[in-house]
Amino acid sequence: MIVFFIGLIFITVIFGFFFIFYNTLIFLKNRVFQALSNINVLLKQRNDEIPNLVEIVKHYAKFEKELLENVTKIRSGYSENLDVEGKATYSSSVSNQLKSIFALAEKYPDLKADKQFLRLQERITSLENQIADRRESYNWCVTNFNTRCEQFPFVIIAGMFNMNRYPLFQNKK
Amino acid sequence: MRYYIYANTITDSLGKSNKSVFKDISKAIDKDILYSQQRFIGKGFAKILSFEEQELDSAKKALNNLENLKIKSVLIDKFETSKRAESIFKTAVIEEYEDRFRFINVRGNDLYIDKVNEILVIGGIDMTNSTADSLKKLCLSQNFDIYIYAGKEKRLIALDLRAVNYSKIKEASKYSKMENLNKVIAELKKKSMKYQEDFLYSASFTPDISPSLLIYSSIASFMFENGMYESKYAEEFLNPDFIESEKNLYYDFKYDIYRPGEISLKTKPVKKMNLFNTAVIPLIPALFVALFVFRTQANVLLMILCFSLFAYYGFHFFRILKMKLFFESVPFSKIKSMSVGLNEVSGTVLDKNAIPSPISGIKAVYFKYQKFRKEKVKENTEEWKLVEIGEYVPSSFFIESEGDTLEIKTDNSSINLHSSTTYHTTYYTFFCMEDSDKIKYVEEVLPVSSEIFVIGSAVYSDRNKEMESFIKNKKANREFMNKFDEDKNKVIDADEWDKAKSQIEIEFDEKENKKRDHEHLSIQYTKDDNILFISDMSEMSVLKRFNLFIIFSGIIGIISFIFGIILIWR
Numbered sequence: 001m002i003v004f005f006i007g008l009i010f011i012t013v014i015f016g017f018f019f020i021f022y023n024t025l026i027f028l029k030n031r032v033f034q035a036l037s038n039i040n041v042l043l044k045q046r047n048d049e050i051p052n053l054v055e056i057v058k059h060y061a062k063f064e065k066e067l068l069e070n071v072t073k074i075r076s077g078y079s080e081n082l083d084v085e086g087k088a089t090y091s092s093s094v095s096n097q098l099k100s101i102f103a104l105a106e107k108y109p110d111l112k113a114d115k116q117f118l119r120l121q122e123r124i125t126s127l128e129n130q131i132a133d134r135r136e137s138y139n140w141c142v143t144n145f146n147t148r149c150e151q152f153p154f155v156i157i158a159g160m161f162n163m164n165r166y167p168l169f170q171n172k173k
Numbered sequence: 174m175r176y177y178i179y180a181n182t183i184t185d186s187l188g189k190s191n192k193s194v195f196k197d198i199s200k201a202i203d204k205d206i207l208y209s210q211q212r213f214i215g216k217g218f219a220k221i222l223s224f225e226e227q228e229l230d231s232a233k234k235a236l237n238n239l240e241n242l243k244i245k246s247v248l249i250d251k252f253e254t255s256k257r258a259e260s261i262f263k264t265a266v267i268e269e270y271e272d273r274f275r276f277i278n279v280r281g282n283d284l285y286i287d288k289v290n291e292i293l294v295i296g297g298i299d300m301t302n303s304t305a306d307s308l309k310k311l312c313l314s315q316n317f318d319i320y321i322y323a324g325k326e327k328r329l330i331a332l333d334l335r336a337v338n339y340s341k342i343k344e345a346s347k348y349s350k351m352e353n354l355n356k357v358i359a360e361l362k363k364k365s366m367k368y369q370e371d372f373l374y375s376a377s378f379t380p381d382i383s384p385s386l387l388i389y390s391s392i393a394s395f396m397f398e399n400g401m402y403e404s405k406y407a408e409e410f411l412n413p414d415f416i417e418s419e420k421n422l423y424y425d426f427k428y429d430i431y432r433p434g435e436i437s438l439k440t441k442p443v444k445k446m447n448l449f450n451t452a453v454i455p456l457i458p459a460l461f462v463a464l465f466v467f468r469t470q471a472n473v474l475l476m477i478l479c480f481s482l483f484a485y486y487g488f489h490f491f492r493i494l495k496m497k498l499f500f501e502s503v504p505f506s507k508i509k510s511m512s513v514g515l516n517e518v519s520g521t522v523l524d525k526n527a528i529p530s531p532i533s534g535i536k537a538v539y540f541k542y543q544k545f546r547k548e549k550v551k552e553n554t555e556e557w558k559l560v561e562i563g564e565y566v567p568s569s570f571f572i573e574s575e576g577d578t579l580e581i582k583t584d585n586s587s588i589n590l591h592s593s594t595t596y597h598t599t600y601y602t603f604f605c606m607e608d609s610d611k612i613k614y615v616e617e618v619l620p621v622s623s624e625i626f627v628i629g630s631a632v633y634s635d636r637n638k639e640m641e642s643f644i645k646n647k648k649a650n651r652e653f654m655n656k657f658d659e660d661k662n663k664v665i666d667a668d669e670w671d672k673a674k675s676q677i678e679i680e681f682d683e684k685e686n687k688k689r690d691h692e693h694l695s696i697q698y699t700k701d702d703n704i705l706f707i708s709d710m711s712e713m714s715v716l717k718r719f720n721l722f723i724i725f726s727g728i729i730g731i732i733s734f735i736f737g738i739i740l741i742w743r
Contacts, residue, residue, distance in 0.1 A: 024498040038512040133510030140504045
C-alpha cells in the first residue's frame with residue numbers, strides 16, 4: 001500500500017514534469033512556424049510591390065532591361081513551398097537586385113524625382129527592415145528551440161517524439 | 174443679467190447617486206441636463222439652470238423642487254460680496270429682497286447677494302461637520318474657489334498647481350520645482366503663519382475647519398497676495414463655449430490635475446492568508462520541529478500536514494516552472510516589426526492617460542494604494558488596519574520604443590511592480606485630512622517614462638469601434654459641425670448630417686492610411702493566449718524571482734515529502 005502510494009506520487013511528479021516540458025517544446029515549435037509565416041507575409045508583400053517598381057523604372061531607365069528582367073525572373077521563383085534555406089536565398093537575391101534598382105535613381109534624376117518611385121522605395125525599404133527584424137525573431141525562436149532540444153531533460157522528450165533541429169534563416173551573400 | 178444655478182453631488186460610491194440624482198434634478202427643474210458619465214458624474218458641478226431676472230419665479234420653483242428632493246442646497250456667491258460667508262453652508266429658501274437676493278438660512282443667518290452677481294448652487298451637501306469637510310475637499314479637488322473669509326474680508330483660496338508662479342516662489346523660497354513642492358509647502362507654512370493667525374482671530378472663523386485645510390488656505394492666501402499665485406478662476410470656471418445657449422447646460426471640467434472619479438475604491442477587503450507571506454514562512458520550519466517533537470500524539474496530523482504542504486508547494490512549483498519556461502519561450506519583438514499573436518515588447522511609458530497619484534504626486538498610468546489607519550485594539554495597543562484600497566487603471570496606455578508607439582489595453586492585465594513606498598502624508602492635501610501619525614498609505618506606482626516590459630497578444634484594433642468613436646468626437650465638435658449647418662438654423666438635419674458623416678469618414682480613412690502597420694495593433698489580453706503581463710522590472714529580474722520561488726517551493730516540497738515518508742515508515 002505504502003509502496004503503491006509513493007509510486008503514485010512519483011508517477012504524478014514525473015507526469016507533471018513531462019507535461020510541462022513536452023508542452024514547452026510544442027509551444028517553441030509552433031513559435032518557429034509562426035515566426036516563419038510572419039516572414040512569409042512580408043516576403044509576399046515585397047514580392048507584390050516588385051512589378052509596380054519594375055514598371056516605373058522601365059519608363060525612365062529603358063537601357064536597364066537586363067537588370068529589370070533579372071529581378072522579374074528572381075521574383076517569379078518565389079513560392080510559399082520553398083524551404084527555409086530556399087527562402088533565405090530568394091530573399092537575399094531579391095534584396096540585392098532591389099538595391100541595384102534603387103541605385104539607378106542616382107543615374108536617372110527623373111526617376112529619382114518620381115513620387116510613385118519614392119513611395120515604393122520607402123515602402124520596400126520599410127518592408128526590408130521589417131523582414132530583417134522578423135528574421136531576427138525567427139532565428140531567436142529556432143535557437144531557443146534547438147537549444148532546448150539539446151538540453152536535459154528536454155532532450156529525452158525531443159528524442160521520444162523525433163523533434164528535429166530547425167535551420168536558421170541566414171542571409172546568403 | 175443672467176443667473177446660473179449649478180448642482181453638484183458628493184458621493185463616495187460612484188454610480189449610486191450619480192445615475193439617479195441628475196435625472197431627479199432634471200425632472201425637478203423640468204430641463205434636460207446634458208452630461209457624460211465620465212466627465213460629469215461623480216464629484217463635480219454642473220450648470221443645471223440659467224435664468225434672467227424676470228424668470229426668478231421659475232428658478233425659485235425649481236429650487237423648491239430641489240428641496241423636495243431633499244437635496245439640500247448650499248449657496249455660494251461668485252464674488253466677494255458676502256460678509257458672513259460661514260452662513261452659506263445651509264440655506265433653504267431664496268427670496269427677492271430689494272436689489273438683492275436673500276437666502277434664508279435655517280440658523281437665522283441670512284445671506285444677501287447682489288443681483289449683479291452670479292449665483293452658484295451646490296446641491297447634495299448637508300451641514301454635518303464631515304460633509305462640510307467634504308465640501309472643502311471637493312472645492313479643493315475641483316480647483317474651485319473656496320470662500321473662507323479671514324479678517325478684513327480677506328479671501329483665502331485654494332492652491333491650484335497650474336496657477337502657481339514658480340519664479341515668484343523662488344524669490345520667497347530656496348525651492349522652486351514641482352518635485353520639491355513638499356519642501357516649498359514647508360517653507361511657505363512658516364511664511365504664512367501670519368495668515369493663519371489672522372484667520373484664527375477673524376470674526377468669521379469656522380470652528381470645524383480642519384488644520385490641514387487651514388494651513389493650505391493660508392499658504393494659498395500668502396501666495397496670492399505675494400504674486401506667487403495667478404488666480405484665473407472666474408474665467409475658467411465658466412466655460413464660455415458651453416454658455417451659448419440654454420440647451421448646453423453642461424460644464425466641461427478641467428481634470429488636468431486630478432481626476433478622483435477614475436480611482437476605483439475597494440474598502441475593507443477580505444484579508445487573504447498568503448502562505449508565502451514573509452511573516453508566515455519562518456513559522457513553517459518551527460511548526461515542523463514542534464510537531465516532530467510531539468510526533469507520538471500528532472503522528473497522523475503531521476503526516477497529513479507534510480503531504481498537504483507537499484501538494485501545495487508541488488502545485489505552485491509546477492505552476493511557476495511552467496510560467497518561467499513560457500516567459501523564456503516568448504521572443505522579444507520590436508514595436509515596428511511586431512506581428513499578430515503573442516509578443517514580448519518593451520518600451521517607455523508615455524503620459525497619455527496618465528494622472529498624478531494623489532499620494533505621491535507622481536504622474537502615472539497605474540497606481541494602487543492601500544490606506545491603513547492606526548486603531549486601538551486593546552488598551553495601549555494600536556494596530557494598523559487596512560481601511561481602503563484605491564486603484565487607477567486606465568483602459569489603455571501607450572509605450573514608446575525607438576520612436577514607435579504602441580497601445581497597451583489593460584483589461585485583465587497582471588501588473589507587477591518591483592516596489593512600494595509608504596507615505597504618511599499625501600501629495601494632494603485634500604486627499605487626506607486626517608492626522609498623519611494615524612494614517613499611512615502604501616503605494617505602488619507605474620510612472621510615466623518608466624521602462625516596462627509587456628507580454629501579451631498583439632491584436633488588430635477594431636476599425637468599426639475606432640470609426641464610431643471618431644464620429645462621436647467629431648459630432649461633439651461644434652466648430653466642425655457648424656460648417657455643415659447650411660441653413661444656419663443651428664440644427665443639423667438629416668441631409669446635413671449625411672454630408673457631415675461622409676466628410677468624417679473621409680477624414681477617418683485619411684487618418685488610418687497615414688498609420689504605419691504596427692499602429693493598427695495593440696497589445697491586449699486574449700482568451701487564446703491567456704496572458705497580459707506588465708512589469709517595470711526587467712525580464713531577467715522577473716525570471717530570477719521565478720527561479721527563487723521554484724527553488725524555495727521545490728525544497729519545501731521535497732522536505733515535506735521526505736518527512737511524510739519517514740512518518741509512514743515509522
